[in-house]
Amino acid sequence: MRASDAPPAGGHDACNAPVLPLRLLLRFADAAWERRFVAHYAGTYFRFAQASLLLGLSLIVGDYLVDCLAHRAGGANLLRLTVAAPVLLAALAYSLQPRWRRHWQPVMAGFIVTAALCLFVILVRIDAEGGSGLQTWVGVLNFTFLQFYCFVVLGVQFRFALVSGLAILAAFEYALWAHAGLSPGLAAYWSYHVLTLFVLAAGIGWWREFLLRKEFVARAALDDSRAAAERRAQRLAHYDETTGLPNRRLFAELVVPALERARRSGTGCAVLHVEIEHLGKVHEAYGRGQGDAVLAGIAQRVRSLIRGGDLAAVEQAAERPGVLARLGDNAFSLLIADLDCQERASLVSQRLMAAVMQPVTVDAPAQPLQLSASIGVAMFPGDAQDAAGLLRCAELAARAAQGAGGGRHQFFDEALNARHRDRMRLESELRQAIDGGQLCLHYQPKVDARSGRIVGAEALVRWQHPVRGLIAPGSFIPLAEESGLIVPITDHVLHAACGSLRRWADRGLPALPLSVNLPAVSLADAGLLERLDALMQQYGVRPERLVLELTETMLLRDVAAAVELLARLRARGFGLSLDDFGTGYSSLSYLRRLPMSELKIDRSFITDVARGGRDGALAAAVITLGRELGLQVVAEGVETAEQSAFLLARGCTLQQGYLFHRPLPREQFERLLEGQRTHAIEAQAGA
Known part of the structure; x- marks a missing residue:
């Protein structure tokens, strides 16, 4: 769509089509639409108008030459050439000036009427000199052509053509009745024919412009809708839809x-x-x-x-x-x-x-x-x-x-830049580590503090970096959670843990429950249950041998959904452990609803537990609470004999920490299990 066809300031669309009444003087009720209509068709019809002006000049010159050959016409014939032709030449010169085209329809109408009046005077003089003027059918044909010519030259905007045609018709009637010297009957006969042709020409002109305007309404509506779509696409490409700000x-x-x-x-x-x-x-x-x-x-x-x-x-x-x-x-x-x-x-x-x-x-x-x-x-x-x-x-x-x-x-500052580069590099290396088998499991035993016997273990993921060495989970697990890599890492840990359980069973080692930490995203994973079932079938492991550890903060994000998921896990036989209990927004009502099998006291309560005070009171309360709810209570982070003795005195026999064992690679942990099995066999043999 050209610039001249752009929607006016007020804006129009297909839903606000302009009023186009079926009236004699066609004009849009909306001035903006009228300007758009004129601007849209002016360029095209101006060329037709210029061609019509050239045609008019050629006809005048042709008539002059024909009269010269047929009648040896005198001054009147020459007057037609010297008066009417300059008027048309002036109109043609006007049409060639872009600055003067603003009101081209009324101006062109004025040129045509002027040329017509000049021709009337000339034709009357031709009759007086014995030529073919208004007294013959040739003169009437000339005026009929002049009426059609008016509508052709003006092109669009019927009302200006109508005014010009009426002026020419009035001049013709005046000349026909007053100067042609015809009898009243013959003058009336010619007047009837000219008037009939005028009505026909006016009807054709009116209907043509009406169709043009109807076609313009449809085209403008299409152009407006396309322009609106382009503006919207342009805005969506550069602006935010919610705030209206640049993107x-x-x-x-x-x-x-x-x-x-x-x-x-x-x-x-x-x-x-x-x-x-x-x-x-x-x-x-x-x-x-x-x-x-x-x-x-x-x-x-x-x-x-x-x-x-x-x-x-x-x-x-x-x-x-x-x-x-x-x-x-x-x-x-x-x-x-x-x-x-x-x-x-x-x-x-x-x-x-x-x-x-x-x-x-x-x-x-x-x-x-x-x-x-x-x-x-x-x-x-x-x-x-x-x-x-x-x-x-x-x-x-x-x-x-x-x-x-x-x-x-x-x-x-540059330190931020360096940390960001290190983070990006570490994330890239972590992706390669997942695919390259650099992740491995270490196992920290859960011990019965009364006998020192291993009764379970927790699987902890480690990254065996080819350059940096063994990397603890605290250095890459937060990065994995932010980048979404925690999902494939969790899958790797579950596969490795189930593989270890299968290996221990095949070697005849003690059938111990193995705990695996689940990330927060697992609670929203609709396929978690199906994947766990598939792992149990793949490795031939009983669900009760796998304990799933979840933190208190994770569960409290959506208690209803968590309770439903945990209940389904418990129904399948999986063990459920509530890790880091007491570090979040603990609620006894929530704890009562959660179908857990194990409760782990966070290490932050164990550090100063031997000194008594609030930490000791809190640890003792958690032990009592877990026992009353029928949960197995495990204390993690036990590092001194005093801490262990305090917990034992309060009834917490299951303990985990450096006092007993650090997290061990699989081979070392299996040697511990082998030694415990051998010791048990020897004890039975001695008995």
């Missing part, structure tokens, strides 16, 4: 000229990456719609801060105080121009955090929520030289601010 793509485009101006002027800029914290909980609690409304409100609040004098006062000379964009589900990025020191960037960050922390009202139920933000700041040109680099640095700094507890801002 990452448009933000990068807007940042480039700002950085170029800063580079030329020698000033600095700052890119701030704002991570809204705990917004996911709003989505979970109130639904996606309410969460998006909260996000849009925060975006409007931050945008107002950018446009307001509070932020602009940081640098009065800035032409544009900031460019704000949404770069993720809960992230915004902001470019502040002419901001070349960390003190000012820190001031802006504090104001942004204060704006985010203002209470947000959720409609259903109506209650205020208070969120917080972590902000990462990257300075130009010190931290990076381009938009992509600044965004990356700001995001790294925001992530570091979140890791430090959130609700703060942090500037980018």
Whole structure:
């Protein structure tokens, strides 16, 4: 669609079609649509009008030559050539000037009427000189042609053609009755024929323009819908639909000229990456719609801060105080121009955090929520030289601010960059480790502290790095949870644990229950039960030999779903252990509902248990609680004889910790089991 066909400022679409009444003087009720119609067809019909002007000139010259040959016409014939032809030439010259085309229909109508009046005078003089003027059928044919010619030249906009045709008809009737010298009957006869032809020409012209306008309405509606779709696609490609802010793509485009101006002027800029914290909980609690409304409100609040004098006062000379964009589900990025020191960037960050922390009202139920933000700041040109680099640095700094507890801002430095590179390298190596068989299991025994006999074990994953050596789980499990690698790691651990149980059974070693830690994502895995059943069949292991350990925090995220899943696991015979009990938001009502078989006291309560005090009281209470609920209680992290004696005195016989054994590779753990089996055989033989 050409620029002239673009929708007017008010905007029209197919649902708001213009009014096109079936009336004699065709015109859209909407002036904007009328301008669009004229602009759309003017270019095409102007060329027809120019061609018609050339045709008119050729006919006038041809008539002059024919009259010269047939009648040896005198002054009247020459007058036609010297008067009418210049009028048409002037009209043609007017049509060649683009600046003069604004009102071309009425102007062209004026030229045609002028030429027609000149021809009337000339034809009357031709009759007076004995030529073929108005007194013959040739003259009538000339005027009939003039009426049709009027509609052809004017092209579009019937009302101007009608006015011109009426003027020509009036002039013809005047000349026919007053100057042609015809009898009344003959004048009436010619008038009837000319009037009939005029009505026919006017009807054809009216109907042609009516069809043109109907066709234009359909075409304009199609063009408008296509243009609206293109504008929407363009907006979706560059703007966020929820907040109306630029997206990452448009933000990068807007940042480039700002950085170029800063580079030329020698000033600095700052890119701030704002991570809204705990917004996911709003989505979970109130639904996606309410969460998006909260996000849009925060975006409007931050945008107002950018446009307001509070932020602009940081640098009065800035032409544009900031460019704000949404770069993720809960992230915004902001470019502040002419901001070349960390003190000012820190001031802006504090104001942004204060704006985010203002209470947000959720409609259903109506209650205020208070969120917080972590902000990462990257300075130009010190931290990076381009938009992509600044965004990356700001995001790294925001992530570091979140890791430090959130609700703060942090500037980018090379140490963050180095840690990020190390993290990316470690993640890549971890992916290779999963596929390359570098993960292995170590086994920490669970011991009956009264006899020292091993009664169970916990499988702990280790990473045998080819360069870094043995890596403890605390160094890579959090990374695996963030990157989604925890799922294949869990599958590997379950396979290895079931394989160990099968191996021990085949070697005749004691049939001990083996505990495996499940991550939080396993509770949301709909295929967990089927995979566990498949493992039991694959390795020929009884479910009661596999104990699944889950932390208290994991279970309390969705108690109803957790209870349902655990009940199905218990029904299949799997052991269930509640790990790290007491470190989360413990609730006795929740504990009563959970179908657990084992309760593990967290090591944080064991460290100072021998001294008595609150830790001792809490440990004793957990032991009593577990015993009353029929749960097997295990104390983990036992490192001294005093701790073990205290727990034994309170009835906790199952203990796990460095006092007894560290986590051992499979071969060493199996040697322990072999020794325990041999000792048991010898004891039976001695008895």
